[in-house]
Amino acid sequence: MTNDTNTTNATTQSTNGTTRTVAAYAAQRPDAPLARTTVTRRAVGEHDIVIDIKYSGICHSDIHQVGEDWGTGIFPMVPGHEIAGVVGEVGPGVTRWKVGDRVGVGCFVDSCRECDNCKAGLQQYCTGEGGAVFTYNAMGKDGLPTYGGYAAELVVDEAYALSIPDNLPLDAAAPLLCAGITLYSPLAHWGAGPGKKVAIVGLGGLGHMGVKIAHAMGAEVTVLSQSLRKREDGLKLGADHYRATSDPATFTELAGSFDLIVNTVSADLDLSAYVGLLRTDGTLVQVGMPEKPLTMHPYPLATGRRSLAGSMIGGLPETQEMLDFCGEHGIGAEIEVIRAEQINEAYRRVLDGDVRFRFVIDASTI
Template identity: 50%
Template sequence: MAIAAYGATAGDQPLAPMAIERRATGPKDIRIAMSYCGICHSDLHQARGEWKGTLYPCVPGHEIIGEITAVGSDVTGFAVGDTVGVGCMVDSCGRCQSCARNREQFCENGTTFTYNSPICDAPGHTLGGYAEEIVVAEHFVLRVRHHREQLAAVAPLLCAGITTWSPLKRANAGPGKKVGIVGIGGLGHMGVKLARAFGAHVVAFTTSPGKVEDAKALGAHEVVVSRNADEMAAQANSFDFILDTVAASHNLDDYTALLANDGTLTLVGVPEHPNPEPNPDNLVGGRTVDFSMIGGIAETQEMLDFCAEHGIVADIEMIAADEIEAGFERMKRGDVKYRFVVDASTLTN
């Protein structure tokens, strides 16, 4: 049966209504009626063909909140009517070392991402959350315990939340740690909220003086305008951990110079063009630079439970499906605080 969706047929074409098919609900599958889907910067890059390998038609969306409408005969952990989430992955091999370690995002036989991953079903690749419903293997469905009135703002946790949670948790970003968050956007605003909830001393970095008070309101103890050389110099050699969320190419040396000995700069933003290579001189003293990509299913569930317990959600602006294209353009300009979320009920209006 055909369902309504929004997608692109080519990189130079705007997103528009289209009809797509979903597979039948298999024994280990869960069918979910979409309630909300967040808009991620990667949706824009993929739909526009800015990242190589986009498969068309491209239906983006991997920050999904919905209600279960059917479960397969072998499903044991969920029931019809449950409120659930789906993030960036919908399948993996389940057998390799990475899957055995609950790091399905690094599946050695190929993670199946929520959109743009090859599959056997038509049209030959996965189609994402800008659609009326989705069918997902039980293992990749996440339980949502937030209050109903928070659900739209929970959607971005399925990507922005876990993308910032995972490296912060690995860095033990808690009491006694000084943590920097670079960029106050869709990812960065979640990084500030989570680092503050973990108990770290949080310093936000922004290029815009106009975001200083916003960053403080999100929970930052200090805010540095990164274009101010004096403000940056005052932070030198002091950070245990810096999370860099910027999705545009920029100079990493500005931040490696701020790390204390054995400090780490972790990148989570994926720019259209690679960042310049950092100066090795700034890495003396055990300082490191690494990259983190989303998180496994178990830690995503841990993140959702933590956020429900602490009342943490994203700051969002709700839009209708026919506003997605305009949302893309506004997102490119940084004109959103801090995440667009599509109301799935508007897909058929």
Template identity: 50%
Template sequence: MSSTAKAFGAKASDADLELMQIERRAVTEKDVQIDILYCGVCHSDIHTVRNDWGGSQYPVIPGHEIIGKVTDVGSGVSKFKVGDLVGVGCLVDSCQTCSSCKDDLEQFCENGATFTYNSPNKYFEGLQTYGGYSTGIVVDESFVLKVPDTIDPKGAAPLLCAGITTWSPLRHWNVKKGDKVGIVGLGGLGHMGVKFANALGAHVVMITTSPSKAADAKDLGAHEVLISKDPEQMQQHMGSFDFILNTIPVGHEMDPYIALLKRDATMVLVGAVEPLKPFHGGGLIMGRKRIAGSLIGGLKETQEMLDFCGEHNIVSDIEVINMQDINKAYERVISADVKYRFVIDMASLK
């Protein structure tokens, strides 16, 4: 039998989020039922609620940074037991048979990954998946993650999106001890990039337009701060970076950042899911430089990140809110008035 859960969602692109009752599927053989304790607030939640990217199906129940306790498991579940602290990120299903899935890159499933919200729901015909702004969720065990009990579960919530989004490119491009790594933009993604690059032993440079962010960047683990609006500072760092992680969430000028790369070095985009301003091909050609992109991470890599966070005591810097304050929180996210991620305490919904 399916069950009902309290949730917060939006009924239209111009509507506030409000209290709703939603249906969750019955626990099947390979399912894990989770009582949600905390859920992070991602900018993608806002984009989907407001249909900024098109394709939103209403009601939208956002939330893909989920931390909770296991309350039930199916008869075939081997990885989890009742009482375990677990996480669910941006994915809740994939085909498991394509080359991407077999390579533990479920986010690139060639038959279409099922995202935690606003994806077709194969269990309820004609409905879409509902996310973590809810009291509970049922997820296939293959898409559930073990959360180390050594880290704060509230601060762990944003690791399921902001964390893996920055961890994955740092690992894929083999950032290592002694590398000079630039992190562009100090927000929900950027602050995690600084923490991870520092823990990996890199020399971390926070690249920002805002001198006011310098002290915070250094507190988070940056060794230097480069003000990108200062031509003299940019000139001093030209051609010196082994790797740049670009977290700017909107279209922007690329040429100044390309100029910072060493020969054969890479800048990876994780923020701007939209058209970029034209850039000069010569900046890439004269130095065999690369611009690449990266999307979250697969389940195996996400578990590796969580385990790394457990070993190094890394969590996100957060502000905890009640579910009832979500509409105000959205406005604050849009005006960059949060350090650096909101997390909803689901006790406020129960």
């Protein structure tokens, strides 16, 4: 549904059919500092919109991609898949949006649109040739590399943009496009709500959104963190309990307690210990992406008919559902807004765990 508030009645249509050069921040090679540059966006097509990017969140996966931790990257690389902005221009065939609409773009900008998953609204699990086209560090259907949200503008198919509710500030809404949906999807899928006990492992950019969303869903929420350093923050965000995983008593006292555990951290954890915290038929969902494989013995799974699962972002319908839910409950990310020239410092601070809880780039400084 198109967001009509604070929009103009006029519709600016693209007519020149030419590519556009926009300012951006990019890494020229693996692990290189990001620096100001320009990139070429494709010409606005029949069903494309141009988004004037206002804010772009910094996700830990941006750092992994620049460092080629998950495979060979495409350089120069413009990261950013937590994008919030305003429609500045529309193609002649666009029907969903008009100039001035508040929109967001998340982790992918296209998919095959024909496989069973795409037809079911699960575009993130596209099984068509090449799979989903990610917002950056990927090859588009036009054979050109995609560039992400650390930029002034984005050209995207209208079907892959999402409406940001009017009551959510764009800066606090940007991280919802990755961190928000990454936690909303498993919480919704596995039925977090009244009468359910949910644990969120880690209180970082992902975890703090999990606490807010699970609390708003009505679940009893426990944060499981290495230490009690962020306990006050966790309780303010909506957690009912906060326990330190460095304390062995946590695993004995909470054994068999939870219906659902969502693990947001990328560290090498003892999964068997965490599975032991589940009730019969409980599920541990892994959303953090460690560099090395995680292993565990199957015995704790078998003894409680417990499940170990994974989840990755969400499709377009569920992401819009998440944004609407956050709008209804007034949920945005806890953020620190930075200027573009602070990106490299922000990367270092993310690696040091020195952020409460998400960095967001003010795109006007790009």
